Amino acid sequence: MTLNYSISGGDFASAGNASSAVKSILKQLNIDNGTIKRVVISLYEAEVNVAAHADNGTITVDIDNVSVKMVICDSGPGIPDIELAMKEGFSTASAEVREMGFGAGMGLPNIKRNCDLLNIKSIPGEGTELNIEILLNQAKPTER
Amino acid sequence: MTIAELTKKAELTSYTGTTGIKKVVTGGYISDLLSDVMGRATQGDIWITMQSHLNIIAIASLRDLPAIIIVNGTKPSEEMIEKAINEEIALLGTEKGAFETGGMIWNILNGNS
Ligand SMILES: Nc1ncnc2c1ncn2[C@@H]1O[C@H](COP(=O)(O)OP(=O)(O)OP(=O)(O)O)[C@@H](O)[C@H]1O
Ligand SMILES: [Mg+2]
Numbered sequence: 001m002t003l004n005y006s007i008s009g010g011d012f013a014s015a016g017n018a019s020s021a022v023k024s025i026l027k028q029l030n031i032d033n034g035t036i037k038r039v040v041i042s043l044y045e046a047e048v049n050v051a052a053h054a055d056n057g058t059i060t061v062d063i064d065n066v067s068v069k070m071v072i073c074d075s076g077p078g079i080p081d082i083e084l085a086m087k088e089g090f091s092t093a094s095a096e097v098r099e100m101g102f103g104a105g106m107g108l109p110n111i112k113r114n115c116d117l118l119n120i121k122s123i124p125g126e127g128t129e130l131n132i133e134i135l136l137n138q139a140k141p142t143e144r
Numbered sequence: 145m146t147i148a149e150l151t152k153k154a155e156l157t158s159y160t161g162t163t164g165i166k167k168v169v170t171g172g173y174i175s176d177l178l179s180d181v182m183g184r185a186t187q188g189d190i191w192i193t194m195q196s197h198l199n200i201i202a203i204a205s206l207r208d209l210p211a212i213i214i215v216n217g218t219k220p221s222e223e224m225i226e227k228a229i230n231e232e233i234a235l236l237g238t239e240k241g242a243f244e245t246g247g248m249i250w251n252i253l254n255g256n257s
Contacts, residue, residue, distance in 0.1 A: 016202035023206060033187070040206045041182055048178075048199075101195045106179035113183065 038114040045107035078124040167210035205231040
């Protein structure tokens, strides 16, 4: 099953809509709560990053018997130093975005902690592509 | 403890009427950083925060947090209330700050008051 969504830069009101739709579908498919939680955290953080840092993005979610694969692709400023961006606490979020409670620099680390496979490709000045894979029925403690 | 009982004991303002009041609160989480709540709150937690915008409803719904307490007397917008009702999240409020609210909820959940 393949699902497609889109998200615009600055549109915080819609951020989370794709995660919410995917959550209901996974529930209907009787996927366990732990897996749903990991998918929802990963997808939400990726969605919000497009809203907070990029111009326009597309989301593709592929669900099969083995895993949930998500591709979040945006056009935007890109990430010049991915290793630095992955560090907890690193953020370039604007003052406005921080005021809303985003910009703790915890989004990418949250994705990393909750997924089984994360691949980030980014071209500065062009955009960013996140590939996230979460295996089904794999109990993975997300608490540290 | 149900949201209904907790709302009464803690004398919280309810903005969403009977929405979700039968749901059970098993713990709590205090934070104003959304990614922190996303990553670290536990299903069943009541979320205490000073944030008051649409995204907090989305997060509560996605993470199965049955209720949010907005502290410092900040009132949620009509749009937030509507979304909370749709998502079956109890939206609550208090004039108290986060520290006092957390202490009070802790005591109630642990049978100390
Ligand atoms: N899609 C993107 N496009 C451009 N830059 C990005 C993108 N995603 C992340 N970044 C960069 O990586 C940094 C870290 O991202 P991360 O999600 O960890 O934190 P944040 O979004 O700043 O804050 P939080 O997620 O805690 O609200 C961002 O501040 C930004 O500089
Ligand atoms: Mg982020």
